[in-house]
Amino acid sequence: MDKGLSCSPTTPPATENDTLREQVLQTAVHVLATEAIALQQLSELYSTHPVAQNGFVNSVQSIATSIRSGGKLVVIGVGKSGKIGKKMVATFNSVGLLSVFMHPVEALHGDLGILRENDTILLITYSGNTPELLALLPHIPQQMTVIALTSHTRYDTSTITHARPSIILLPAPIHELESKSFDLSAPTTSTTCAMALGDALALTVAKVVHVGEDKFPKDVFRRNHPGGAIGLGIGKAAVKLINVATLFKEMSILEEDLSPLPFISAASSDSGVDGCDWSRSASPRTVQTTQATVLDCLKLAVRSPKGWVRSQDNVVIPPRRLQAVRDPMTNILDDKAKLAVGEEKWVRIDGDNSVEEMKTKIRAARQEGKGEYNYPDGTVLAVMANRVTVGVLELEDLLQD
Structure with missing residues (x-):
């Protein structure tokens, strides 16, 4: 060989690993391309097909009506459809639309009690003839709107639409x-x-x-998602405390006055009135009475964002305290349970402060044990706007990452 000539590198022969790599990538691209085609065709279906378009519009109207009237969306499915249903529930809740998942078998064993007359039901069944859903369908009240998310594009080809002609086909x-x-x-x-x-x-x-309530879906989502990168507002303006607070106007109200009443001591009097001693000292003894139980509050909490309940006299019942009580018949004013938190125990914070600034301040105060307040566990933070308390936040929710 001439020493003046350089040897060009040759392409090495294909190995077994190279062949495997090609097979792996070929399979991945095939799956992605197949699902992309399916989504494109689904988009075209809802752009042109009357049954799909009417079903979607009617579904939106029914769910919106339920939410506005204090109801909720109940999603039902089994197997992989159940998993998809749970993801849907998470998405609906994150944008401020109350939704729950109900397993059809558990529904037949007591969970039907979840349903309320103004709820909307969403059944997920690709085949349209899932036995568990067909067994449940007769037990769903006729006046409730039922939506079927299924592969069928016609009402006359699905078992589930035959079983309930009023169903909305999606x-x-x-x-x-x-x-x-x-x-x-x-x-x-x-x-x-x-x-x-x-x-x-x-x-x-x-x-x-x-839209139209002085708020937008993105604001609702931000308030319901204070944790993670979204909550930190990475790449966006810092999230404010007012965005993550549960507002009073959105809470369910317990129709009982939980404010303290003066303590009555019996004296020697036949009338039972003149003998009563209403203490007028600087620190009068007081007593609180109510018939409301934890169960009563749980029923209200289901319809309230993040589970908060309040009374008409600005006493709030935080969801963490409510969930910690084991006996549902516990009176909400039980001394040991410590459920009801009056406004005199709230720690007021400015709603214009950023979440991150407040978290830093609170963590420093807790660590050093200094400052006017050390923020113990269970603290109820009252969020202010224009010097008026408009909502509340549990300390643990604010501090979680």
């Missing part, structure tokens, strides 16, 4: 069966389409319900 078909796309029937493309349609439903209802 189609989520796929362009080819998963057994043909991937050579196995595991729910993949179908669950992707169902989840995407659930997202579309949640965001649309949020716009309908929230």
Whole structure:
């Protein structure tokens, strides 16, 4: 060989690892492309198909009406559809739309008690003939609106729509069966389409319900998501305390006055009136009475953002304290439970302060044990706007990362 010539590097032969790499990437791209096609066709369906369009509009109207009237969305499904349903519930709740998940089997064993007359039901069944849902359907009151998220695009092809003709059909078909796309029937493309349609439903209802109330879906979401990168407002303006507080106007109200009454001591009098000694000292003895129980408050908490309940006299019952009581028949003024927190025990903070600034201040005060307040566990923070208390926040919720 001529020493003046340089040897060009040759491409090494393909190895078994290279072949495996190609197979891995080919499979991944095939799955992604298949699901992308399914989503594109689902978008086209809702742009052109009358049954899909009417079903979506009617679903939005029903859910919005339920939320506005103090009801909720109840999502029901089994298997992978149940998993998708739970994700939908999380999305609806994060944008301020009360939603719960109910398993159809558990529903037949007592969980039907979750339902209220102004709720909307969303059934998720790709096949449209899931036995557990068909068994449950007769036990759902006829006056309640039921939506079926299914692969069917016609009312006459689904068992579940035959069983309940008034049902709202919300189609989520796929362009080819998963057994043909991937050579196995595991729910993949179908669950992707169902989840995407659930997202579309949640965001649309949020716009309908929230816009026009001096707030927007993004503000509601920010208030309901104080934790993580979103809560920290990375790349955006800092989140303020007013954005994460539960506002009084949104809370369920316990129709009882929990303010203290003067302590009455019996004296020697036949009338039972003149003998009563109403203490007028600087620190009078007081007594509080109510028939309300933890169970009563739990019923109200379900309809309140983050589970707060308040009485008409500015006494609040924080959700963490409520959840900690084991006996549902415990009186809410029980000394040991310490459920009711009057405004004299609130720690007032300015709602314009940023969440991060307040967290830093509180953590420093707790660590050093100095300052006018050391913020013990269970502290109720009263959030102020223009020098008026407009909402509350539990200390633990503020400090969590």
